[in-house]
Amino acid sequence: MTAQVIDGKAFAATMRGKIASHVARLKEVHHVTPGLAVILVGQDPASEVYVRNKNKSTVEVGMNSYEHKLPADTSEADLYALIDQLNADPAVHGILCQFPVPDHLSERDIVARIDPAKDVDGLHVLNAGLLASGQRAMVSCTPLGCLMLLRDQLGNLSGKNAVVIGRSNLVGKPVAQLLLRDSCTVTIAHSRTANIEEVVRGADIVVAAVGRAEMVKGDWIKKGAVVIDVGINRIPAPERGEGKTRLVGDVDYASAAEVAGAITPVPGGVGPMTIACLLANTVTACCRANGFPEPEGLTA
């Protein structure tokens, strides 16, 4: 048996199409254009690429993109003044600050400064609390992407045994909350878990978000399980030439694909979902801010 490959890139493209239609409708019917503000402090080259991609994707679906590039030595006070201004700006429905930021700034304090209703990255403690108590939250993009792929693959998730490997605030814990909300039986496994292979072997759904290259082996996977691999790890690839590297997930793809019913590849699985979910969250935030109905299929 060879697993179906879950094409995150294609799914994300379809999702961006839905978002574009929704944005067009918001403009036509309500004369409102969702707007996403992205703050970049400093000139980290990787961050500049991410911000450029976010901007490009935002504009492509018909939304407004507001880029704010600040020098690396921007003071906390100046950064907060900008955030306060964006919080108050009715044309801005989503705000994110690209991380990492220079050392003199605190990521936690920056997130806390953003209006939770505009926190499209879903990082604010209040959003964690809303998610944890089953209320309407802004949900982090990667966890939301995992949920979307699973719903698309399985339909109703109720009663499925789900094992989430990893307990980070960014992925593992919110994914667990989302799967619990969809009525999975959820187990959270991590570095202290005894007999982790056995725990994973009981799962209909495996979400690996632990950050260890190819840790989850094929013989940990129950036949027919759906495997979502959130890991992105760069490892040496001498077969491609001296000094070359390649990206792998937290799952040993080759052996897992022999057993799983469906599996996300790395790259091309969960990764492309992240920006699509960021755009979805911006549309959601815009609808909530204006009292419009929640956009269907774009939220948890």
Place this chain on the structure above:
Amino acid sequence: MTAQVIDGKAFAATMRGKIASHVARLKEVHHVTPGLAVILVGQDPASEVYVRNKNKSTVEVGMNSYEHKLPADTSEADLYALIDQLNADPAVHGILCQFPVPDHLSERDIVARIDPAKDVDGLHVLNAGLLASGQRAMVSCTPLGCLMLLRDQLGNLSGKNAVVIGRSNLVGKPVAQLLLRDSCTVTIAHSRTANIEEVVRGADIVVAAVGRAEMVKGDWIKKGAVVIDVGINRIPAPERGEGKTRLVGDVDYASAAEVAGAITPVPGGVGPMTIACLLANTVTACCRANGFPEPEGLTA
């Protein structure tokens, strides 16, 4: 094998003793007396008993108790004015509003009005978020009580398989967060869980918080497991006379006690821990408000 009975009443008494010492030290060294304000709206007889007990226990450990009894027709504006006043009062370190409240008031909005740092019931969404993201939170009293009993029984919980039955915001979900923080492998089971007996049979720790009388049977329990029964269900007890009732937990005590290593009875298990944890939270809130070190053994 017959299980050790976990005497929550005795444990809570010991804890109240520790709290009293801590309060005495706060008074002597810092000239600060922790204060707990309890608001009761209306004359629900059960609520009046609870409030009286909380007041009595607060005073017994040397803390200040502030009771605010409001008529049943108190307006939202008047209630919020009182909460705002208590939020601003430096002599008040903990605030709780006894639920249920009359229908014209919203429990969720009342909780949201309380300063999260004084929310000794641990019900505020921000506290749920802090707990979910592993930060310093005020933790609900019943989940905290479960954690204290488990730590006392088992010492280090790291790597234990814990199954929490029930996914309520009040108990199931926060207990799962606390056990995850203590590095258990945590499974959350609930009404949609398939083969729940088998899931529970894998657990070193079982926390039952589902609200169904004697649902968890002895043959669901792994030999030697520690069983914490949060349920309090009143069932008919014709053997005690016509119309008589008795309290039972979510666990079928007689059969479970044959297999478990240790088990909480109902009543006398988790129940008595709740007020003790409320007092503990008030001391914790007082220490945090004043920048004193966290009281040892009284917090998560």
